[in-house]
Amino acid sequence: MIRHASLAKFLRSGGAERVRGPAAVILAEDMVEIDTTLRHHLACGFRQILLCAPAEAAAADDVGPGVIRIDHAAPQDGGLPAIVNALLPRLPAQTWLYAGHNAEYLFYPFCETRRVAEMLAFHAEERRRAMLAYVVDLYPADLAAHPDGVCLDTAQFDRMGYFATERAGPDGAPKDRQLDFHGGLRWRFEEHVPADRRRIDRIALFRARPGLRMREDFTFDDEEMNTYACPWHNSLTCAVVSFRAAKALMANPASREAIDRFTWPGSETFAWSSRQLMQAGLMEPGQWF
DSSP: OEEESOHHHHHHTTTGGGOOSSEEEEEOSSSTTHHHHHHHHHHHTOSEEEEEEOTTOOOOGGGOTTEEEEEOOTTTTOOHHHHHHHHTTTSOTTOEEEEEETTEEEEOTTTTTSOHHHHHHHHHHTTOSEEEEEEEEEEOSOTTTOTTSOOSTTOEEESSOOEEEEEEOTTSSEEEEEEEEEOHHHHHTGGGSOGGGOOOEEEEEEEOOTTOOBOTTSOBSSGGGGOSSOSSSOOOOEEEEESHHHHHHHHSHHHHHHOSOOOOTTEEEOOSOHHHHHHTTSOOOTTOO
16 A cells, blocks of 8 residues: 655645546545445445545555555544545546545445446436535444444434425525435434534535535535536436444534434434435436446
């Protein structure tokens, strides 16, 4: 595994210009499930993974040569949008990039049998330069047994309780083919979540080009890239199943004291299946079958 002492040194070395896509950038905010995150995305077929992680974080030897390690003291060195914006001017133009955190796992339609490059090639033929993801919160079935909010073996998700609201533009009018999506733990425990962190939509897959910038809310300054579908038919969407909200709620003293369980009548055991996510309406296959 190649290792760089900082993101700045990686960029100065010309490493970003040598990235071959589809690639993934993973920001490790802590030490939780780093190895499983890397293995999952390597199995999806990403050619390279840029792991931005604290210097003391360890990664298993078997994650493969496709991982480039970059020491990054999150959050002091900036969050995921800051990393993406540093990479975008340097990556080869049109490189597909996924951006996510540790303990987050990308799912796309039929990912069990189709590589991510195959899916993105189809998406590009549909004249799409980005893909909307719904962040689906995962949480353990027994919070007392897993007080950090993470357990892959008993992971649950909310099968119901999702909704969308219009996204207003600067003039107050609704933006074309853009909505704000809500649900999951951020909705059920919204009193513990800042208002600007409650949305569950994210542009998780996108094509790099100079001049493009990711905003703090994981949208881009190119408004067409923030749309959920093209003008003429439904487009592919994906899902990022994530323990991030559960971890945050359990790390915060106020919410940790107030919450004794995450499960509710709308909980369902997650089978780690793209079909399950499509059946729940949390992923759209579009015209790709």
